[in-house]
Amino acid sequence: MTKRTILLTAAALVVIGAAAVASVFFGALETSVVSKDVDTPLSAQEMQRLAERGAYVAVAADCYACHTAKDGPAWAGGLAFETPFGTLYATNISPDKEHGIGAWTRAEFHRSVRDGVAKGGRHLYPAMPYASYREMTAEDVDAVYAFLMTREPMPVPNRENQLSFPFNIRQSLTFWNLVNLRRSGFEPDPARSEVWNRGRYVVDALAHCGECHTPRNLLQGMKPGAYLEGAVIEGVEAPDITKEGLTRMGFDPATLAAFMKSGVSAQGSMTHQMFEVVHFSTQYLTDDDLKAMAAYLFDLDAMPATSTPPPAPAPVDVAPPVASAARSTYLNLCAGCHGAEGQGIPHVAVPLSTNASLRLESPRNFVRAVLNGIPAQRFPGLERMEAMPPFADLLDDRELADLTNWMRARWGGRQPAVTPEDIAKLRERGHGGS
Incomplete structure (x- = not known):
């Protein structure tokens, strides 16, 4: 853990500790965007009608990915989220009445999704993106509720979060909500399309x-x-x-x-x-x-009639010794899959000459990919990419810094500013450092 992280964490402990005490008083001010009419239960016919739309809304909101553990039962929670303050676990949102949301009312579901307060007044942690879901329409929240109630109940107990004090005090989130939540939901801009x-x-x-x-x-x-x-x-x-x-x-x-x-x-x-x-x-x-x-x-009121990708960034010069060493490394380790000129190979490896990771301000993503590799992946439309092996043991910090600088300069238009020390820090963080 770096000194900066320690200072930030210490400051956060002080602030959140104070917030935990103050939240007792702030609780009276906590407001809800939930409208009065959601107190009325939906009829069986309304639930059936809404469930089909709810399937699409739940997909758009990416609910399944977060509430289903790897190789676990659908909607049963258990997926771990690592945070600077400990580990959070996604909850069971199947219609199981003991461990899931089967006993939740329509209003309790709305309160959870848009206010971050679950059944019984239990505050949710903002790893559940209720700060964004707050802008969902009541109709869309109803639709997700109706859809989830059609899923198979999963009698899977929720896992206990592993958070240190004072982050394990849920009531402190009353203060967080007052500071970070919008007072209202989504409001269309009448001046836009x-x-x-x-x-x-x-x-x-x-x-x-x-x-x-x-x-x-x-x-x-x-x-x-x-x-x-x-x-x-x-x-x-x-x-x-x-x-x-x-x-x-x-x-x-x-x-x-x-x-x-x-x-x-x-x-x-x-x-x-x-x-x-x-x-x-x-x-x-x-x-x-x-x-x-x-x-x-792209801040447009309509999609353009034609596609016009922006021009590639202009290459940046790199010192000849660095360029020579880096190109040799590239040809030895990378060109077999990505092509001698970075053109890529369809269904095997993506292009590098047009790759977004080389155009980012930070080299972090590119360096992590080289160090740790990327697993084989299957994409929609039967597309796939072969696995990229890790090169952490084949490249020292200087070699990887030179390779990073040369590739970012040649194909990303970025100045060669990455040092071996930068690589060492990213290497350490990639193996569990912070």
Whole structure:
């Protein structure tokens, strides 16, 4: 753990400790966006009618991926989330009446999804993205509720979270909610098109993109002034997906929509958590919703009639000794799969000459991929990419720094600023450091 992390954690302990005490008083001020009419139970006919739509909304909100453990029963929870303050476990949201939500009322489900307060007044941790789901419409929350009640009940007990004091005091989240939650739900912008507003709703509410792509403040709330500008999640860069960031990575609206559908493009392939997002969520979105998301992220009221990817960044010069050594390393270790000129091989390895990871401000994702490798992956449409082996034991810090600088300069237009010390830090963090 670095000195900066220790100081931040200590400060957070002081602040959250104070918040835990103050929350007793703030609790009276905690408000809900839940409207009065959800106190009325839905009829059997309404539940049946809503369930079909709820299947789509639950997919768009990526509920399954978080509430199903690897190789575990569907919707039964148990998936671990590692945080700086301990481990959280996703809860059972199957309709089991003892361990799941089978005994929850419509109003209790709304309160949980949009306010972060579960049945019985138990506060949820914001790893459950209720700060984003708060903007979901009442109709969509009803639809998810109706759909989940049609799933098979799973009698699987919820796992206890492993959080240190004072982060294990749920009531302190009353204060967090007052600071970080919007006072109202989604409100369309009348000055923008239906497409733009739909895209904003899918991006901000259902798909909750900001939860990973917006940096966090000391209290782990999303920074409003840095919306979608990128963040580090579990050691991986969730890149800047503002219009400027997407353009820098080589996307235009059409290629972005296609990338979210397929998970593979000239810019690379989805990896880490985004691979699961494609696998469980975005591949199933309608073309209209994917286009709306792309239009919103590029701040457009309609999708362009043609696709015009931005030009590649201009190459940057690298010192001849570095370039010579790095090119030799590339030809020996990388070219067999990615091609001598970084063109890639279809169904085997993605291109590097147009790869987004080489255009990012931080080299983190590229270096982690080289050190740790990437498993073989199957994508929608029968596409697949072969496994990339790890090279941590084949490259020392100097060799990897030179390779990183040369590739980022040649294909990413980035100045060669990565040092062996930078590689050493990333290597350490990739093996459990912080």
